[in-house]
Structures are given as structure tokens and as C-alpha cells.
Amino acid sequence: MRLDCPMCGSRDRREFYYQGDAxxxxxxxxxxxxxxxxxxxxxxxxxxxxxRELWQHEAGCGAWLVVTRDTVTHAVSAVELASxxxxxxx
Amino acid sequence: xxxxxxxxxxEGLTGNKGWxxxxxxxxxxxxxxxxxxxxxxxxxxxAYYLAKEHGLTNIAVLEKGYLGGGxxxxxxxxxxxxxxxxxxxxxxxxSLKLWEGLEEDLNYNVMxxxxxxxxxxxxxxxxxxxxxxxxxxxxxxxxxxxxxREGVRKYLPYLDFDNVRFPxxxxxxxxxxxxxxxxxxxxxxxxxxxxxxxxxIQKCExxxxxxxxxxxxxxxxxxxxxRAKKVGIVVAGRSGQVAAxxxxxxPIESHILQAFVTEGLKPCIDHVVSFGMGHFYISQSDKGGxxxxxxxxxxxxxxxxxxxxxxxxxxxxxxxxxxxxGKAKVLxxxxxxxxxxxxxxxxxxxxxxxxxxxxxxxxxxxFKAVPGSGFSFAHLMAxxxxxxxxxxxxxxxxxxxxxxxxxxxxxxxxNLH
Ligand SMILES: Cc1cc2nc3c(=O)[nH]c(=O)nc-3n(C[C@H](O)[C@H](O)[C@H](O)COP(=O)(O)OP(=O)(O)OC[C@H]3O[C@@H](n4cnc5c(N)ncnc54)[C@H](O)[C@@H]3O)c2cc1C
Ligand SMILES: [Zn+2]
Numbered sequence: 263m264r265l266d267c268p269m270c271g272s273r274d275r276r277e278f279y280y281q282g283d284a285x286x287x288x289x290x291x292x293x294x295x296x297x298x299x300x301x302x303x304x305x306x307x308x309x310x311x312x313x314r315e316l317w318q319h320e321a322g323c324g325a326w327l328v329v330t331r332d333t334v335t336h337a338v339s340a341v342e343l344a345s346x347x348x349x350x351x352x
Numbered sequence: 353x354x355x356x357x358x359x360x361x362x363e364g365l366t367g368n369k370g371w372x373x374x375x376x377x378x379x380x381x382x383x384x385x386x387x388x389x390x391x392x393x394x395x396x397x398x399a400y401y402l403a404k405e406h407g408l409t410n411i412a413v414l415e416k417g418y419l420g421g422g423x424x425x426x427x428x429x430x431x432x433x434x435x436x437x438x439x440x441x442x443x444x445x446x447s448l449k450l451w452e453g454l455e456e457d458l459n460y461n462v463m464x465x466x467x468x469x470x471x472x473x474x475x476x477x478x479x480x481x482x483x484x485x486x487x488x489x490x491x492x493x494x495x496x497x498x499x500x501r502e503g504v505r506k507y508l509p510y511l512d513f514d515n516v517r518f519p520x521x522x523x524x525x526x527x528x529x530x531x532x533x534x535x536x537x538x539x540x541x542x543x544x545x546x547x548x549x550x551x552x553i554q555k556c557e558x559x560x561x562x563x564x565x566x567x568x569x570x571x572x573x574x575x576x577x578x579r580a581k582k583v584g585i586v587v588a589g590r591s592g593q594v595a596a597x598x599x600x601x602x603p604i605e606s607h608i609l610q611a612f613v614t615e616g617l618k619p620c621i622d623h624v625v626s627f628g629m630g631h632f633y634i635s636q637s638d639k640g641g642x643x644x645x646x647x648x649x650x651x652x653x654x655x656x657x658x659x660x661x662x663x664x665x666x667x668x669x670x671x672x673x674x675x676x677x678g679k680a681k682v683l684x685x686x687x688x689x690x691x692x693x694x695x696x697x698x699x700x701x702x703x704x705x706x707x708x709x710x711x712x713x714x715x716x717x718x719f720k721a722v723p724g725s726g727f728s729f730a731h732l733m734a735x736x737x738x739x740x741x742x743x744x745x746x747x748x749x750x751x752x753x754x755x756x757x758x759x760x761x762x763x764x765x766x767n768l769h
Contacts, residue, residue: 263659282605283605283766296751300750303750304751306592306604310590310592310593310654331651333654
């Protein structure tokens with residue numbers, strides 16, 4: 263598997279650190295309550311198909327990335343900078 | 353049909369014409385007292401103990417493919433009780449005791465072989481950690497022996513003891529650890545359940561869970577609707593999808609775990625051995641193949657095959673530890689879908705829906721749990737009470753933060769186990 267880092271181009275999977283579901287981009291407020299924090303930290307849609315995940319180009323530029331990927335075929339359809347995604351969310 | 357030495361002899365002399373199918377391939381009825389979704393190891397053992405221990409026989413196991421076609425037939429068959437934390441310790445201890453009586457109980461040869469498991473260590477720090485683990489195993493009533501380097505050499509003379517980077521300091525021997533024949537475990541439980549009247553229904557995929565006023569009413573399947581007062585979800589890697597049918601999101605992410613097997617060789621590896629410095633563990637099957645594996649590929653996946661980086665890592669780690677296997681030819685590699693929880697420990701619990709139960713989160717270690725999980729899940733489904741040895745496997749431990757069981761001590765976070 264290779265990921266296409268927007269900064270560095272196509273690189274081997276081994277250069278990247280996998281964080282998990284991109285739900286991690288939407289951190290709840292400190293006082294949002296148990297349910298919101300549980301949902302953020304633990305509960306997952308865990309889809310068989312398209313998913314959005316956070317990866318870091320650990321052994322490259324260090325950027326955090328949002329990867330859109332199919333969990334059944336492993337095909338990667340988009341790689342965006344997490345900072346761009348986060349800005350668009352605001 | 354009972355198996356015995358006498359029966360084998362008689363069949364051998366009469367052309368083996370008397371063997372019958374081991375279980376009935378049942379047709380779905382309109383209604384059952386209880387339905388088990390998933391015909392893997394845990395689903396089949398749950399059905400068996402529901403029938404045997406609780407007299408519930410008007411029940412069905414619904415399997416979307418064929419019985420035993422999931423992880424129960426894809427694992428590396430290691431059976432052990434060497435856990436460290438309360439909750440896990442008593443559960444796996446109970447499960448191992450069930451294993452030790454399983455062949456008698458099922459009248460089925462599951463080839464349970466307590467050949468001994470040796471976890472190697474390679475530094476002073478690791479020795480301390482294993483000494484501590486061994487003590488908690490002994491406190492639990494199980495067995496553990498701390499071996500020094502020469503002690504390990506007596507059992508495993510073929511290791512590369514003086515490896516420059518990872519010299520062997522010793523190992524923790526768990527004499528009652530070992531392996532079993534995975535398919536036979538599924539078949540033995542299937543036969544035992546079917547003999548007691550349980551309907552085992554194959555090619556029957558559950559596509560919906562019917563809930564009315566917070567009470568489960570039954571399921572929708574590719575073979576029609578089936579009503580039931582109680583439903584147990586036992587679908588391992590597919591837990592997320594099936595729970596979603598009941599409107600639940602689970603603390604589970606499905607990951608891929610690979611394994612490998614070589615051509616058959618003469619007996620050379622008599623134990624189960626794990627490397628302490630890379631992801632590699634190995635045993636030799638009774639057919640002679642070296643069966644080995646490593647860690648997850650480490651990204652969410654539903655593909656039953658892995659990627660090359662982990663395959664390469666496992667081979668490298670194996671060659672570092674025991675260079676003698678270098679000439680063996682790898683015949684096959686495969687992957688299975690693992691239901692990973694944030695703390696790496698399982699879930700056996702009720703849900704917010706009345707009559708709906710869930711047994712999941714077995715991560716990469718659920719084969720050895722097949723007897724214990726079925727026993728405890730059956731107890732929960734039949735009586736509504738948690739069963740002693742599995743009482744700490746609560747679904748809400750993540751939300752409340754109370755009772756997390758993180759054996760590795762890395763944190764209860766999805767990508768860390
Ligand atoms: C490579 C590998 C090595 C492993 N090594 C070990 C080991 O050495 N020791 C150990 O203890 N554990 C090991 N494990 C883990 C162990 O195999 C699993 O934890 C365990 O088998 C999971 O439980 P199960 O047997 O019930 O799962 P499965 O056999 O996967 O059963 C689940 C069943 O549910 C069915 N299902 C799914 N969705 C539906 C639906 N909608 N309707 C109907 N049926 C459905 C599936 O078809 C499947 O048959 C390993 C796993 C892998 C992949
Ligand atoms: Zn980069």
C-alpha cells in the first residue's frame with residue numbers, strides 16, 4: 263500500500279503512522295459530557311467500505327493527513343492535509 | 353454417533369460406510385427461544401452450552417457462510433492462560449480448564465496439545481516483567497516457570513542465543529499452554545449442539561434486527577424473518593456491522609492479522625515459541641507445517657489478506673530468532689478480520705435493547721477463549737446475570753473509564769493494541 267502525501271508524493275505505507283478514524287478531528291468541548299467523549303475516543307462506525315482516517319507522514323514531512331480509503335479493497339481515493347480539512351470544518 | 357477406538361476399528365474393517373454427517377444442516381423455523389448470530393467458534397460454543405448447561409434447545413445459530421469459515425478456521429491455534437490483569441486472568445484460567453476436559457465432554461478429538469508455551473525475553477527489564485507476569489499466573493492457580501538462558505537452551509537448542517542485537521536472556525514457560533486443531537473445535541461444538549436439538553443454519557445472513565419498544569423481537573435474514581425472544585451477536589470481525597442493525601456503535605475497529613504456514617517438515621519445533629523483540633511466534637502443526645504469525649498490519653481492514661510490510665517483518669523476526677527455518681518454503685499466507693477494542697480486552701454483556709446480548713472484541717486472541725466465552729455468554733443469555741469469570745468484560749467500561757483491562761499498559765486507545 264502506498265499513500266500520496268500532498269507534500270512529498272507517493273510513499274510506502276511504512277513511512278506513515280496510522281491514528282484511526284478521522285472522527286478524531288472533531289474534539290468535543292471539555293465539558294461535553296461522558297457520551298460525547300466516549301463517542302470521540304472509543305465508539306466507531308467501523309465501516310466495510312469507504313472510510314476517512316487520520317495518518318501521519320511520520321518518516322517524511324511529518325504532516326497529519328486525512329486519508330479516504332476503502333477498507334475492503336484497500337484502494338486510496340484521496341489524501342488531504344488535515345490542517346486544510348480542519349480549516350474547512352471551522 | 354459416538355466416536356471410540358472400537359468404532360474406528362469396526363469402520364475400518366467394513367469399508368468406512370457407517371460414518372454419518374456430524375450435524376444436521378437445518379432449515380430455519382419461524383420462531384426460536386434464542387438466536388445466535390454467527391457460526392464461528394464462539395457462536396457454536398454458546399449454542400452448545402445453552403443447550404447443555406441451561407436446557408435451552410429451541411435455539412438456532414445463523415451463519416452467513418459455512419460453519420467455521422471465519423476466524424475460527426483462520427487462526428494459529430494457540431491456547432494459553434498467561435494473562436496478567438484481573439478480569440482476563442480468571443476468564444482465561446476458566447477457559448483453559450474447559451479445554452482440558454473438552455475432548456471428553458464433546459467426544460471429539462480436537463487435538464488439544466499442551467506442548468508448552470515459551471515467551472522469550474531479551475533484556476533485564478523484560479525479565480522483570482515476565483517474572484511479574486509469571487507470579488500473577490501462579491496466583492491465579494495456573495502454571496508458570498521462569499527459565500534462564502540455559503534453561504531455555506534445554507528446550508529450544510536451535511535458537512540464535514548470541515544474536516548481537518537480541519541475545520536471549522531467558523523465557524517464561526507456561527507448561528499447560530499449547531495448540532489445538534481449530535476446525536475440529538468448531539465441528540465438535542457444532543455436533544454437540546446439533547445432537548441436543550440446536551438448529552445450525554448455514555448460508556443465512558442476518559440483515560436486520562427487529563426491535564419493538566426497546567425489546568428485541570427477532571431478525572431479518574437472507575432466508576426470511578425469524579422471531580426470537582433473545583438474540584446474541586457473536587460475529588467477531590463483523591461486530592460493527594451487525595451491531596449497527598440494532599442502532600449501536602461499538603468501541604471496535606476491525607483490523608487485519610496475517611499468518612503463514614510452510615511445507616510439512618519433520619518434527620523440529622516441539623513448543624509454541626514467541627520472540628520478545630519483534631512480532632513473531634511459531635509452532636509446528638501435527639501435519640508438520642510451521643505455523644507462524646506476527647502483529648496486525650495496523651490499519652482498519654475487512655480484506656482477508658494483508659500487505660507485504662508485515663509479512664516481511666515477520667520473516668525477518670523469524671530469521672533473527674531461529675535461522676534454521678530459513679530453508680523452509682512458505683506455502684500459504686492469509687489474513688483474518690480482528691475485532692479490536694481500545695484496551696485489547698473483550699466484551700460479554702447485555703445491550704440497551706432488552707433481550708439483545710453481545711459477545712465481541714476478541715482481538716487476536718479469541719481462539720483460546722472459545723470454550724470460556726461460550727460458557728459465560730450462554731450463562732448471561734440464559735440467566736440474565738454475568739458469569740463470574742467473565743463478569744468484568746463490560747461494554748460500558750470505556751464510557752465510564754472504570755475497569756479497563758489494558759494488558760500491554762499502552763493506553764486504552766484504538767491504534768495501540
Ligand atoms: C491469523 C490469525 C491468527 C490468530 N491466532 C490466534 C491464536 O493463536 N490464539 C487465539 O486464541 N486466537 C487467535 N486468533 C483470534 C481468533 O481466531 C478469533 O478471536 C476468534 O476466532 C473469533 O471468534 P469466532 O471464532 O467466533 O469468529 P469467526 O469464526 O470469525 O465467527 C464469526 C462468524 O460470524 C459470521 N457472521 C458475520 N456476520 C454475519 C451476519 N450478518 N449474519 C450471520 N453470520 C454472520 C461469520 O461468517 C463468521 O463465521 C487469530 C486470528 C487470526 C486471524
Ligand atoms: Zn509528507
